[in-house]
Amino acid sequence: MATACVDRTCDVVSEEEIRELEYYIKKHGVKRIDEVLKQKVHAWKFVQVNIGIMGECATGKSTFINRIRGLNDWDQGAAEVGTGDVTRSPRPYRHPRNDSLVLWDLPGVGTPLFPKNEQYLKRIHFDRYDFFLIFSDGSFSETDSWLARQIARKSKRFFFVRTKVDDDMKNVRGDEGSVIEEDVLKRIHNDCQRNFRLTGLTDVQVFIVSHFETDKWDFELLLHTVCSSLPEIKRSMMMLSIGPLSRNVIKEKRKALQRRAYTVSLLSGVAGAIPIPGLDLAADASVLLEEITHYLKTFGLDSDSLKHLANKTGKKIDYYVNTLNAGKLLLPTKKLIIDTLVKYATEHAAESVAKQFVKLLPIIGQIISGSVSYGTTLYLLLDTIQKLEADAIQVFDEVLRCTT
Ligand SMILES: Nc1nc2c(ncn2[C@@H]2O[C@H](COP(=O)(O)OP(=O)(O)O)[C@@H](O)[C@H]2O)c(=O)[nH]1
Ligand SMILES: [Mg+2]
Incomplete structure (x- = not known):
């Protein structure tokens, strides 16, 4: 599944972004690249x-x-x-x-x-x-x-x-x-x-x-x-902020989140460029916790949105908690995320995600190539985005059936 996501790398990471990061590294070295990436992840809020x-x-x-x-x-x-x-x-x-x-x-x-x-x-x-x-x-x-x-x-x-x-x-x-x-x-x-x-x-x-x-x-x-x-x-910013109003909006949200996922993973890869599997996972977990909570809100799958949905459709909230992928993530914990990261880190797929990306980004690729963190983070985020997109579409169709 992760490989399918990565095939679309060129769609989600713009040439301009890549050039911008590489220019920064050439000029200032890798020092403070994490600051630049952090700024990019949060820029849309400002x-x-x-x-x-x-x-x-x-x-x-x-x-x-x-x-x-x-x-x-x-x-x-x-x-x-x-x-x-x-x-x-x-x-x-x-x-x-x-x-x-x-x-x-x-x-x-x-x-x-x-x-x-x-x-x-x-x-x-x-x-x-x-x-x-x-x-x-x-x-x-x-x-x-x-x-x-x-x-x-x-x-x-x-x-x-x-x-x-x-x-x-x-x-x-x-x-x-x-x-x-x-x-x-x-x-x-x-x-x-x-x-x-x-x-x-x-x-x-x-x-x-x-x-x-x-x-x-x-x-x-x-x-x-x-x-x-x-x-x-x-x-x-606009796509992440408006509600999942249509199938197309959901798709655009997925794309916007994918773009973020690459930056967040780079951040995690740069921060944790330590070739010891597992060592940087705890630090990643809090970033990912925040990120996944943000995904739930963006797709309208956080607990408040699901309560609102249950009111609309007349179903019990438990129904959604049990049937949607989002159900398992509603109260994401560090432990859940670390467990998932460790699981992904041991899978070959995560490593190949990193390798594919290294080919596309020679300079940054070299920095993160030793980091287990980059591939696992990216794998986890892309996988979560894909599952939540499917949830959002299911919910959207259900609301539509209720209102027509
Ligand atoms: N049939 C129909 N009525 C609409 C539509 N959009 C708004 N209305 C109705 O048109 C009236 C005026 O809408 P409103 O949003 O207050 O218009 P405004 O004065 O331009 O802000 C209200 O009775 C709305 O319910 C629409 O797409 N179809
Ligand atoms: Mg008016």
């Missing part, structure tokens, strides 16, 4: 992602904010839905799992309070946002077009989100079902593109979504695309 949420009243902005924050519309702290409340200043909604991921509900433009002018951009602190989402629920408005033009003029990114497609579909679902659905999607898409062309904009990315059926239409693609548009570190 970046901010600010998303500007725009669009006319009642287009579904608050509902979207709640979906991303993993809240029901009626939960405490959720953005108020359907109240038509007029936001007078940018209102931040921080993600419950990570308060550096902020969705800003921006005041509507084109009212006496906020006329369409340069002043509007200043008042919303235009430069603060990583990208914008413009929401629209029906016919394309002059306000949508003005906003799109301003954002494009300032060379920032925006994505156009056409909501409530479930309503469009209700009106047309007949005997021919999906054939008609395709026509409706094409019509909406063409209509948006035509309007953007009239505005002077081409190649605008349009996503047709329903907040009530997030597994359908473009909701997944929207998340995937906005994350991909961000620089690597912010992309990881």
Whole structure:
């Protein structure tokens, strides 16, 4: 299983990262390389992602904010839905799992309070946002077009989100079902593109979504695309922070965690470059404890998330503890981790993981080649990530069955 993971080394460790580490070593030697690696492992916690949420009243902005924050519309702290409340200043909604991921509900433009002018951009602190989402629920408005033009003029990114497609579909679902659905999607898409062309904009990315059926239409693609548009570190941060909202998000989470796993293992390999099997395992165990706890949270499999899940599905929490891989890890202990590491260390697979990696990273490879820690840590982490990804998909499918 570990070999299969390592075949994808090139996908998860970027050329840029490798060059960066090798450059550091050439310049400063291996001294303090562990500091650099530590910084890399934790860097995502210190970046901010600010998303500007725009669009006319009642287009579904608050509902979207709640979906991303993993809240029901009626939960405490959720953005108020359907109240038509007029936001007078940018209102931040921080993600419950990570308060550096902020969705800003921006005041509507084109009212006496906020006329369409340069002043509007200043008042919303235009430069603060990583990208914008413009929401629209029906016919394309002059306000949508003005906003799109301003954002494009300032060379920032925006994505156009056409909501409530479930309503469009209700009106047309007949005997021919999906054939008609395709026509409706094409019509909406063409209509948006035509309007953007009239505005002077081409190649605008349009996503047709329903907040009530997030597994359908473009909701997944929207998340995937906005994350991909961000620089690597912010992309990881966003992917690790949002809930397992779809199969694609789960897959992206797995990739982001794999990338981390390589860095964490390098850290462990560099720290424990001692060719005596077992000696560095105790030190690794606390790092791994923290890491695995982090995985459970990221995949929504920690005890709080499972309690929430049991409430939703009406099953007992014991059912999940007994059937999911995560069940055995819910309260990871140092002893459990050391036992697993020792088991892996004695397996040939761990050693071959290290050897394969050495080929890819000649300089760092030499440093860690004597360390048993690198291969075992990597093996344990990749194996755990794969098992938890499978759990997350199982849970996601189950929730979907419950809600449809
Ligand atoms: N049918 C449908 N209704 C939606 C969707 N998203 C939001 N709504 C409803 O549209 C209304 C306005 O939503 P809200 O999020 O408050 O819009 P905002 O004013 O832009 O923040 C509420 O009644 C929501 O339940 C959707 O995708 N489909
Ligand atoms: Mg609102």
